[in-house]
Amino acid sequence: xxxxxxxxxxxxxxxxxxxxxxxxxxxxxxxxxxxxxxxxxxxxxxxxxxxxxxxxxxxxxxxxxxxxxxxxxxxxxxxxxxxxxxxxxxxxxxxxxxxxxxxxxxxxxxxxxxxxxxxxxxxxxxxxxxxxxxxxxxxxxxxxxxxxxxxxxxxxxxxxxxxxxxxxxxxxxxxxxxxxxxxxxxxxxxxxxxxxxxxxxxxxxxxxxxxxxxxxxxxxxxxxxxxxxxxxxxxxxxxxxxxxxxxxxxxxxxxxxxxxxxxxxxxxxxxxxxxxxxxxxxxxxxxxxxxxxxxxxxxxxxxxxxxxxxxxxxxxxxxxxxxxxxxxxxxxxxxxxxxxxxxxxxxxxxxxxxxxxxxxxxxxxxxxxxxxxxxxxxxxxxxxxxxxxxxxxxxxxxxxxxxxxxxxxxxxxxxxxxxxxxxxxxxxxxxxxxxxxxxxxxxxxxxxxxxxxxxxxxxxxxxxxxxxxxxxxxxxxxxxxxxxxxxxxxxxxxxxxxxxxxxxxxx
Numbered sequence: 001x002x003x004x005x006x007x008x009x010x011x012x013x014x015x016x017x018x019x020x021x022x023x024x025x026x027x028x029x030x031x032x033x034x035x036x037x038x039x040x041x042x043x044x045x046x047x048x049x050x051x052x053x054x055x056x057x058x059x060x061x062x063x064x065x066x067x068x069x070x071x072x073x074x075x076x077x078x079x080x081x082x083x084x085x086x087x088x089x090x091x092x093x094x095x096x097x098x099x100x101x102x103x104x105x106x107x108x109x110x111x112x113x114x115x116x117x118x119x120x121x122x123x124x125x126x127x128x129x130x131x132x133x134x135x136x137x138x139x140x141x142x143x144x145x146x147x148x149x150x151x152x153x154x155x156x157x158x159x160x161x162x163x164x165x166x167x168x169x170x171x172x173x174x175x176x177x178x179x180x181x182x183x184x185x186x187x188x189x190x191x192x193x194x195x196x197x198x199x200x201x202x203x204x205x206x207x208x209x210x211x212x213x214x215x216x217x218x219x220x221x222x223x224x225x226x227x228x229x230x231x232x233x234x235x236x237x238x239x240x241x242x243x244x245x246x247x248x249x250x251x252x253x254x255x256x257x258x259x260x261x262x263x264x265x266x267x268x269x270x271x272x273x274x275x276x277x278x279x280x281x282x283x284x285x286x287x288x289x290x291x292x293x294x295x296x297x298x299x300x301x302x303x304x305x306x307x308x309x310x311x312x313x314x315x316x317x318x319x320x321x322x323x324x325x326x327x328x329x330x331x332x333x334x335x336x337x338x339x340x341x342x343x344x345x346x347x348x349x350x351x352x353x354x355x356x357x358x359x360x361x362x363x364x365x366x367x368x369x370x371x372x373x374x375x376x377x378x379x380x381x382x383x384x385x386x387x388x389x390x391x392x393x394x395x396x397x398x399x400x401x402x403x404x405x406x407x408x409x410x411x412x413x414x415x416x417x418x419x420x421x422x423x424x425x426x427x428x429x430x431x432x433x434x435x436x437x438x439x440x441x442x443x444x445x446x447x448x449x450x451x452x453x454x455x456x457x458x459x460x461x462x463x464x465x466x467x468x469x470x471x472x473x474x475x476x477x478x479x480x481x482x483x484x485x486x487x488x489x490x491x492x493x494x495x496x497x498x499x500x501x502x503x504x505x506x507x
Contacts, residue, residue: 002286004383007352029271033046040112040157057384058502062404062489064372066100068137071213071258071316071376072348073103075141076356076366078129080323081108081148086355087129095136099360104213104350105133108143108224110154115198118158123205131218134211143216145224146195147183147231149181149475155184155191157167162399164190171230182365183231186220191248193484196217199253208256213349214252214318217261217286220246225291226265226277243277247286259286260318263304273306289349293341295322297332305344314350316410324354324362335366339373346406346442348375373445376405378413378437378488380501381450385473391460402450403440412438413477413486416496417457419506420472427506430457431484437477437486459506470505474498 067073076096078087087105094461096102107126115121148154151173161167165188168179183193206212218224220242229232234242243265250259265277278288284452288311289487293302308317319341327333342350350370352359360367382400388393397417401407419428432455441449460466476498478485484497492500 067312075106076103139213143218201254214258225262289318293318293321308345312346318349320351376409409437416482418474428459
């Protein structure tokens with residue numbers, strides 16, 4: 001028991017009741033505190049916190065391989081309006097695995113071939129090639145056209161027999177009562193009713209399907225590009241009004257699917273900056289495609305990179321170069337310009353608009369260069385992890401990330417650290433939701449922004465049973481729950497887009 005007490009500054013000292021001199025008591029207390037502190041420090045040195053543990057640093061080089069990721073890649077024109085172009089020479093098993101970066105089969109086909117009789121559909125025309133690609137983990141995209149330069153009735157004839165108004169024309173010359181081609185009046189009520197029924201039927205099959213990359217708003221204008229200069233020659237105001245009608249029809253039928261529209265709805269060579277039709281599309285969440293890359297020689301090799309600048313930060317921009325053979329014939333083709341178009345448009349998709357083997361053989365090295373920039377390319381530049389970590393205790397991981405593509409990582413993705421044992425069994429799945437790869441900025445090839453990020457992880461807290469040992473460390477980017485989604489330009493893929501990057505000992 002202690003007796004009286006007195007204060008010295010903020011320190012309360014007690015007078016011992018046993019009669020021990022105050023100075024001796026004070027010295028004993030100081031010695032006790034000193035040895036206690038020394039013991040704590042020694043203990044800390046023997047059992048360091050994991051945040052103070054020795055670390056190991058790894059740096060990574062881009063593997064250079066073409067990536068297969070959502071919302072980006074090369075699109076194969078299996079049907080390019082004409083059913084024979086350009087998939088007819090492919091074997092049923094050939095889904096262009098050899099064409100590096102090809103992610104999507106593109107089916108652009110007249111409505112008349114899909115619904116030859118009202119309410120009777122030839123879905124096999126679409127589903128057969130689509131399922132070939134889907135079976136290989138790839139995507140499908142569609143455009144349904146109603147006006148063609150080579151086919152009298154791209155809109156089914158039964159639509160006109162039902163009372164829809166039509167317009168005869170000669171391609172390139174405009175309206176002609178004796179013309180061999182027949183277009184609908186694109187805002188005719190009967191035409192719109194039948195078209196709506198068709199689009200809604202297609203929507204029941206394809207809307208919201210994760211295997212569908214995008215669908216074009218392609219039911220207005222020549223080849224579905226939204227221009228009528230070769231046919232009915234609508235004015236600018238009329239074109240805008242009709243464009244909005246067809247955008248809204250597609251939004252009704254495909255509310256859960258990415259839609260896109262041709263830049264030509266605002267005028268194929270309009271460079272004024274006044275783009276009301278595509279501005280309307282953007283306001284509705286419809287993205288942009290430009291079907292006219294390298295149609296003409298430089299300096300008219302394209303017209304709407306400024307239009308794309310309004311889209312690419314939020315939605316993927318789709319590019320289509322001119323038919324390769326036609327572009328070469330017109331002396332418009334230039335490999336360097338094709339690569340430049342990807343940069344200027346911040347393109348996520350590029351077309352294969354030719355017999356694919358011909359384009360690959362002629363442009364292989366350019367295609368490989370484009371693959372280093374097309375869409376997004378998430379790079380892990382550096383990783384620093386502790387050599388050891390204590391089970392159930394937090395540890396810190398430092399990473400450096402970059403997006404080496406020209407577009408944002410539209411689907412987003414989160415870092416996950418997965419620990420595996422020697423048998424490949426998953427010991428721990430440690431996800432960090434504080435860094436979304438969607439937020440990584442893009443830049444020119446020589447000035448790609450790099451972001452440092454620190455993550456805090458904890459393996460084996462509470463459960464499941466986590467035994468001491470040395471484990472392989474895998475990095476992945478994907479869902480918040482740790483499911484890998486994105487292919488990264490790294491070696492060591494386990495087959496599920498987890499990449500082995502090192503080892504860690506758990507104690």
